[in-house]
Amino acid sequence: MRSPARTAWSALALSAAFLLAGCGNQADLAKVTHPRTVVPAKVAQKPQPNTPPRPVEPAFASERLRAVDPCQLMDTPTLSQFGVPATSRMVALADCANYMKDGSGKRLSITLRLGQNVTLLDTAKTTKVGGLTTVESTSTTTCFVKSITQEGSSVIGIVAQVDYEGDSCDVGRRLNETVINRIRTNPPLRAQDNKGTLTVVDPCTVFPAVTATELVGGTPSLYPSDMYRCTWRRDSLAFGIEFNDATDPKDSSLNKKAQVVTIDGITGYQRKEDSYNASCRIEWLHKATTGGRGEVVTVNFDNNKKGVEVDVCAKATTVVKALLPKLPKP
CATH class of the missing domain: 3.40.1000 (Protein Transport Mog1p; Chain A)
Structure with missing residues (x-):
């Protein structure tokens, strides 16, 4: 029987378009709001057939992102701004998760994905996070903050998936901004002695x-x-x-x-x-x-x-x- 976790992959493959550790007392994140900058004039580009994929900046080229350790991006200093982190763990080759608590003890689950496919809807409005065009979508208590790193025939990006009863999109934006700036300036790299990886x-x-x-x-x-x-x-x-x-x-x-x-x-x-x-x-x-x-x-x-x-x-x-x-x- 086909793996349920990858049923979506097979379906997408046959379509024409494709479509979560800390210290100190933290404030309840539900009470903290960071305004986003809406940029209606800048619309994220949908996939453009027959156009070679291109990074929006050299730092975000796929070959560079493959060298970055996603769990080091989800370290204690980064996640402590949101509450009390647990131990970050790999859940895919470029995905890291942390199932932590906010400052009030509420459950806060964060998954960071590097270089993931970004689906762009006609109704999507874009924001700027860390200087990158970013698309947000929500489902009940979960927010997906998708900062685009590559355009062309495929659109991929840095995706923060946050499940939280507070402002999950605010957490996602703040995480992405930190991650984007670290990748630009001093990205944490994977171990170089991982033979055959x-x-x-x-x-x-x-x-x-x-x-x-x-x-x-x-x-x-x-x-x-x-x-x-x-x-x-x-x-x-x-x-x-x-x-x-x-x-x-x-x-x-x-x-x-x-x-x-x-x-x-x-x-x-x-x-x-x-x-x-x-x-x-x-x-x-x-x-x-x-x-x-x-x-x-x-x-x-x-x-x-x-x-x-x-x-x-x-x-x-x-x-x-x-x-x-x-x-x-x-």
């Missing part, structure tokens, strides 16, 4: 273009979803590559019924689905980290056209075979 790899450029063409029978369109997810699509066929920090696939409950496959020396866990569209997913552990987790690679191949027979698992296997030699050796 996927954190330095761009999935969109590492995969051979000629193989992509062979897989879908023509030149596919390329859709970068964020720094570690990429999809190629042509007509009804699409395949995607994702690098993640996750549970070792052999221990994942989602793989209890998966077929264990050996492909060029790696042990993969293959799952096929035919309920919505013909889809095959293969994932494997690239590099173990700690606590039963590691850097995990996931490959999907989808056929969205009924009545057209495509061996999606054979196609997914071809993707794996072409990708493996391009990955660093752990």
Whole structure:
């Protein structure tokens, strides 16, 4: 069965557009309000097909953001302005979370994501945070503050997701401003001795273009979803590559019924689905980290056209075979 956490990825891959540690007594954040500057004349640009992705400033180029440690951006001095931090922990290769309390003991959950896809609605109004064009959206007590770092064929940014019964958007804006300024001036970098890590790899450029063409029978369109997810699509066929920090696939409950496959020396866990569209997913552990987790690679191949027979698992296997030699050796 397809992972619920990534169902949205498969759906987006087949669409045409894509779419949380401290000291001292802190004031109740619900009583603190920081005005935002609305900039109606500056509208964030939507994805522009066939336009090369470009960083809004050199400091925010994806290759530089990949070198930044997101949890060091979520350190005690930064989060203490909001209350009493817990321990920040990685929840994806570029995502860090902290489940803390504000100064009054209220629950305050913050997740920081570097280089994430930013969806822009026609009704979106923009603000300026740390000098970057920023889009906000809310859902009940959760606010997403998305500061755009790259425009062009894909729009990605620094995203603060804040779940809080106080002013969650204010927390998000203040966090993003701190993060943006640190990345510009003195970004905290990942450990340089992490041999074989996927954190330095761009999935969109590492995969051979000629193989992509062979897989879908023509030149596919390329859709970068964020720094570690990429999809190629042509007509009804699409395949995607994702690098993640996750549970070792052999221990994942989602793989209890998966077929264990050996492909060029790696042990993969293959799952096929035919309920919505013909889809095959293969994932494997690239590099173990700690606590039963590691850097995990996931490959999907989808056929969205009924009545057209495509061996999606054979196609997914071809993707794996072409990708493996391009990955660093752990």
